[in-house]
Amino acid sequence: MLGLDKKDAVLLVIVAVLTMFAPFILNPFPEGSAMAQFNAGYPDLMQRFVIFGIFAIGFNILFGLTGYLSFGHAAFLGVGSYAAVWMFKLLSMNVIPAIVLAVIMSGLFALLIGYISLRRSGIYFSILTLAFAQMMFALAYSVLTPITGGETGLQLALDDPRILGQSQTPEGNIPVPGLFGFEMRDSAELVIGSWVFTFNLGYYFCGVILLLAFYLAIRIFRSPFGMMLRAIKSNQQRLNYTGINPKPYTLAAFVISGMYAGLAGALMASMDPLAGAERMFWTASGEVVLMTILGGVGTLIGPVLGAGAIKYMENIISKINSDILHSWFAFLPDGLEDFVVTIVYPFIGKGWHLTLGIIFMLVVIFLPGGLVEGGQRISSWLRNRRARRDDRRSKTEPAE
Amino acid sequence: MDAIILQILNGLDKGSAYALIALGLTLIFGTLGVVNFAHGALFMIGAFCAVTLSRLIGLSHKVEVEGETDFLGNPLTKDVPYIYDWFGEATGAAIVDWAVPLAILFAIPVMILVGVVMERGLIKHFYKRPHADQILVTFGLAIVLQEVIKYFYGANPIPTPAPSAFTGSFDFGVLIGFDANTIIYPYWRLVYFAFAAVIIGAVFAFLQFTTFGMVVRAGMADRETVGLLGINIDKRFTIMFGIAAAVAGLAGVMYVPINPPNYHMGMDFLVLSFVVVVVGGMGSLPGAVLAGFLLGILESFASMREVIDLIPGINQIIIYLVAIIILLTRPRGLMGRKGVMED
Amino acid sequence: MGILEVKNVGKRFGGLQALSEVNLSVAENSVHAIIGPNGAGKSTLLNCLVGKLIPDTGSVMFDGQSVLGRSPFEINQMGISRVFQTPEIFGDLTVMENMMIPIFASRDGSFRMHAVESVVSESEVVDYAEQMLEDMNMADKRHMHAAAMSRGDKRRLEIGMCLSQKPRLLLLDEPTAGMARADTNNTIDLLKQIKEDRDITIAIIEHDMHVVFSLAERITVLAQGTPLVEDAPENIKGNPKVREAYLGESA
Numbered sequence: 001m002l003g004l005d006k007k008d009a010v011l012l013v014i015v016a017v018l019t020m021f022a023p024f025i026l027n028p029f030p031e032g033s034a035m036a037q038f039n040a041g042y043p044d045l046m047q048r049f050v051i052f053g054i055f056a057i058g059f060n061i062l063f064g065l066t067g068y069l070s071f072g073h074a075a076f077l078g079v080g081s082y083a084a085v086w087m088f089k090l091l092s093m094n095v096i097p098a099i100v101l102a103v104i105m106s107g108l109f110a111l112l113i114g115y116i117s118l119r120r121s122g123i124y125f126s127i128l129t130l131a132f133a134q135m136m137f138a139l140a141y142s143v144l145t146p147i148t149g150g151e152t153g154l155q156l157a158l159d160d161p162r163i164l165g166q167s168q169t170p171e172g173n174i175p176v177p178g179l180f181g182f183e184m185r186d187s188a189e190l191v192i193g194s195w196v197f198t199f200n201l202g203y204y205f206c207g208v209i210l211l212l213a214f215y216l217a218i219r220i221f222r223s224p225f226g227m228m229l230r231a232i233k234s235n236q237q238r239l240n241y242t243g244i245n246p247k248p249y250t251l252a253a254f255v256i257s258g259m260y261a262g263l264a265g266a267l268m269a270s271m272d273p274l275a276g277a278e279r280m281f282w283t284a285s286g287e288v289v290l291m292t293i294l295g296g297v298g299t300l301i302g303p304v305l306g307a308g309a310i311k312y313m314e315n316i317i318s319k320i321n322s323d324i325l326h327s328w329f330a331f332l333p334d335g336l337e338d339f340v341v342t343i344v345y346p347f348i349g350k351g352w353h354l355t356l357g358i359i360f361m362l363v364v365i366f367l368p369g370g371l372v373e374g375g376q377r378i379s380s381w382l383r384n385r386r387a388r389r390d391d392r393r394s395k396t397e398p399a400e
Numbered sequence: 401m402d403a404i405i406l407q408i409l410n411g412l413d414k415g416s417a418y419a420l421i422a423l424g425l426t427l428i429f430g431t432l433g434v435v436n437f438a439h440g441a442l443f444m445i446g447a448f449c450a451v452t453l454s455r456l457i458g459l460s461h462k463v464e465v466e467g468e469t470d471f472l473g474n475p476l477t478k479d480v481p482y483i484y485d486w487f488g489e490a491t492g493a494a495i496v497d498w499a500v501p502l503a504i505l506f507a508i509p510v511m512i513l514v515g516v517v518m519e520r521g522l523i524k525h526f527y528k529r530p531h532a533d534q535i536l537v538t539f540g541l542a543i544v545l546q547e548v549i550k551y552f553y554g555a556n557p558i559p560t561p562a563p564s565a566f567t568g569s570f571d572f573g574v575l576i577g578f579d580a581n582t583i584i585y586p587y588w589r590l591v592y593f594a595f596a597a598v599i600i601g602a603v604f605a606f607l608q609f610t611t612f613g614m615v616v617r618a619g620m621a622d623r624e625t626v627g628l629l630g631i632n633i634d635k636r637f638t639i640m641f642g643i644a645a646a647v648a649g650l651a652g653v654m655y656v657p658i659n660p661p662n663y664h665m666g667m668d669f670l671v672l673s674f675v676v677v678v679v680g681g682m683g684s685l686p687g688a689v690l691a692g693f694l695l696g697i698l699e700s701f702a703s704m705r706e707v708i709d710l711i712p713g714i715n716q717i718i719i720y721l722v723a724i725i726i727l728l729t730r731p732r733g734l735m736g737r738k739g740v741m742e743d
Numbered sequence: 744m745g746i747l748e749v750k751n752v753g754k755r756f757g758g759l760q761a762l763s764e765v766n767l768s769v770a771e772n773s774v775h776a777i778i779g780p781n782g783a784g785k786s787t788l789l790n791c792l793v794g795k796l797i798p799d800t801g802s803v804m805f806d807g808q809s810v811l812g813r814s815p816f817e818i819n820q821m822g823i824s825r826v827f828q829t830p831e832i833f834g835d836l837t838v839m840e841n842m843m844i845p846i847f848a849s850r851d852g853s854f855r856m857h858a859v860e861s862v863v864s865e866s867e868v869v870d871y872a873e874q875m876l877e878d879m880n881m882a883d884k885r886h887m888h889a890a891a892m893s894r895g896d897k898r899r900l901e902i903g904m905c906l907s908q909k910p911r912l913l914l915l916d917e918p919t920a921g922m923a924r925a926d927t928n929n930t931i932d933l934l935k936q937i938k939e940d941r942d943i944t945i946a947i948i949e950h951d952m953h954v955v956f957s958l959a960e961r962i963t964v965l966a967q968g969t970p971l972v973e974d975a976p977e978n979i980k981g982n983p984k985v986r987e988a989y990l991g992e993s994a
Contacts, residue, residue, distance in 0.1 A: 231833045
């Protein structure tokens with residue numbers, strides 16, 4: 001199917017189903033119930049899942065395949081956001097031209113920065129990318145204020161030209177991003193019993209793009225180009241003596257992953273039309289590293305899982321407070337209840353970063369393949385167990 | 401001229417901090433071959449050692465002030481630190497005042513312990529793993545450490561003053577023949593610079609003149625050979641890790657009066673210190689010190705009004721710009737050795 | 744005029760004159776061995792041939808073209824393949840993928856993006872790689888991770904990868920170093936087989952005299968960075984200068 005082998009096609013279908021039915025899957029608890037706060041099926045968060053999924057898929061094309069660890073990838077996300085907002089200001093509120101320009105601009109930046117940074121490898125490459133990203137952040141924050149909006153960020157205004165659109169709506173408001181007449185914020189609600197499911201146009205738009213991005217990533221992974229990238233990670237020396245120049249391959253991977261980041265940045269701006277320099281800060285680059293490692297570096301689905309896990313923690317775990325904890329552990333005797341809550345409290349709510357840090361360390365130490373490797377280990381353990389059980393059964397019930 | 405001297409002075413304190421952190425970072429890299437992203441967290445923990453000690457010293461109990469009442473007619477109470485009870489009011493007040501310098505004594509054992517536990521408990525298992533894994537696991541550790549500090553001390557900066565004897569400024573200009581008030585410099589920054597110089601000198605002397613230091617230097621040059629001589633180099637490297645942690649911690653302790661510490665100060669300094677290490681040359685101790693001061697001073701020159709008018713924004717990016725140029729023209733940094741991390 | 748002509752090559756590292764006045768001519772379709780005691784400059788010479796080092800003086804011509812100043816990948820594209828002392832293969836990739844990469848390289852040159860076509864659809868490359876694995880007797884291992892194989896198999900794979908590019912000159916750097924006797928003999932047989940089947944020139948650097956005298960048609964003895972003698976194997980054995988060079992080392 002679509003030039004994929006069976007295994008990859010199945011994976012793509014699974015991701016497609018998960019994306020399309022996410023409003024149901026992420027909202028398993030009825031409205032108003034105690035568990036409703038674990039529902040993640042609201043448009044804002046679902047959009048973030050897929051946007052960061054795209055960002056991480058792209059990062060993984062560089063880091064997962066070639067092994068070059070960039071610590072400045074958020075810079076391209078920022079470039080994408082700025083480019084998209086400028087398109088909204090100058091051209092029209094249609095998201096397509098905004099995305100196209102964002103991808104082109106981030107690709108150009110990636111070409112320049114990659115060309116310079118890739119002259120070094122290992123930790124030096126990481127430091128170079130970090131230095132470039134920090135420079136871009138610092139400049140966006142200060143000197144480039146006319147282009148970037150500085151500390152307040154780049155926002156839309158009523159007097160923006162929007163030559164192909166309208167400067168303001170008939171009601172005198174700033175128009176919102178849309179796709180040929182449909183607005184990104186358009187939503188439909190479906191109420192079944194006490195469940196409420198929200199279907200948001202912006203989310204589905206991002207979801208379709210995620211599928212395209214994921215499909216392209218599969219094709220890259222399975223192509224001779226992808227094979228060369230993995231060869232770069234494995235043994236550059238041999239590659240050199242095999243008549244292949246690794247540089248253009250790594251640069252191409254760097255540019256592709258920069259364009260993915262720019263695409264993610266443009267989608268962020270399309271969902272909420274503003275862009276700020278903090279998107280380029282090095283901690284934002286660190287976050288995509290966390291996502292990719294947590295999910296499973298070098299795997300196809302890993303980065304998407306990692307992005308989902310971290311964004312879920314950021315938005316859901318961080319909302320749990322001590323009252324909620326007390327209500328959960330209310331079944332315990334009073335003293336024990338307080339004790340358990342005290343133990344758990346530092347890890348939730350504002351402390352979710354602590355949980356993230358610990359999980360991340362555990363993954364790096366014990367599970368270098370991330371969640372994907374974890375899943376594989378569990379499934380092979382289950383398979384072995386079943387096989388053993390079948391074994392035993394066949395022994396105890398000899399065939400007649 | 402006076403402006404130039406002033407900028408050099410201004411660069412010294414930041415440069416001292418960069419140099420101290422970078423020194424430990426490069427020491428760990430040179431001895432253990434580990435890229436430690438948690439090193440900034442050690443600087444931060446050091447700073448919070450100072451905060452902790454000043455809080456401990458300041459622990460007080462309420463005492464009724466005889467013959468006075470508040471406006472409700474209840475007896476007026478005031479907080480009296482326990483330390484006043486033990487040492488008398490004058491000595492007690494002096495101890496409270498000198499909390500930050502005293503924290504050096506407190507921080508040394510704490511930091512060595514933290515360092516050794518970190519090395520034995522975690523880093524040791526990553527010697528054979530790729531540098532990317534080392535970066536990642538220590539990055540995770542840095543997040544954990546700063547979140548722990550945030551949990552106990554909150555997210556806001558905690559002002560912790562220097563001893564009152566050092567709070568004023570020193571008119572450096574008069575000393576070298578300029579008009580009064582042209583070059584004034586806070587005393588504490590001078591103290592910080594002197595302190596950094598002493599620490600750096602001590603580390604170099606330790607490596608240069610003790611047998612322990614000789615073995616460590618030999619191990620930095622060629623780990624395997626030293627191992628073959630039957631010397632237990634691992635144990636010494638563990639101790640070196642403790643020392644590097646102590647150096648970073650002390651840099652943090654003394655930095656507290658300059659900038660109130662918060663939980664993310666370590667990360668802020670870490671990124672710059674890494675740049676410093678790379679500019680100085682991975683694994684080169686003199687390189688780290690040189691680059692630390694050089695970049696600190698460059699940064700303060702770039703913040704001069706005349707320079708900013710000439711090249712807007714240069715103060716924000718100068719360090720990174722220098723790092724990029726150095727990395728591209730001198731891949732081994734200013735004083736790096738051949739063959740370090742070049743695979 | 745040989746296929747590889749080394750003239751007056753010299754290379755200095757700081758105070759050490761690693762190579763001086765090296766002249767060497769490797770005749771087309773011959774097996775030429777370069778031997779010499781430790782520190783004689785064998786590896787330095789080899790690195791000068793493949794672009795890893797640039798000699799200070801002299802010239803290196805391959806098939807009438809200079810290789811000096813070219814990168815290793817360009818020199819490979821000219822038709823020189825190198826086998827390393829410790830097998831250099833793509834450990835994280837499967838054996839089949841290891842075999843396909845050099846085939847892609849010789850078909851497409853140093854860089855070409857096939858970013859979306861599947862590897863599987865490149866049937867000519869796949870078929871040829873399968874064929875090469877058959878030839879190397881490793882077809883059954885095609886799905887294995889290369890790093891999981893034995894050292895002998897890795898060596899065999901590496902030689903196969905080089906041969907798949909149909910090089911005109913195959914450089915081998917102590918191909919049997921650290922191998923057990925049986926593996927060494929297998930490698931000798933493999934190289935003999937290769938020589939029989941193909942039009943190929945082989946230059947081999949070797950320590951093991953058994954390997955050298957089983958294979959070489961011509962031998963150059965290198966000592967202290969300069970060639971001592973160049974002759975047929977039967978004349979080398981009895982040459983007093985060679986004995987001296989080797990005995991001098993052990994004394």
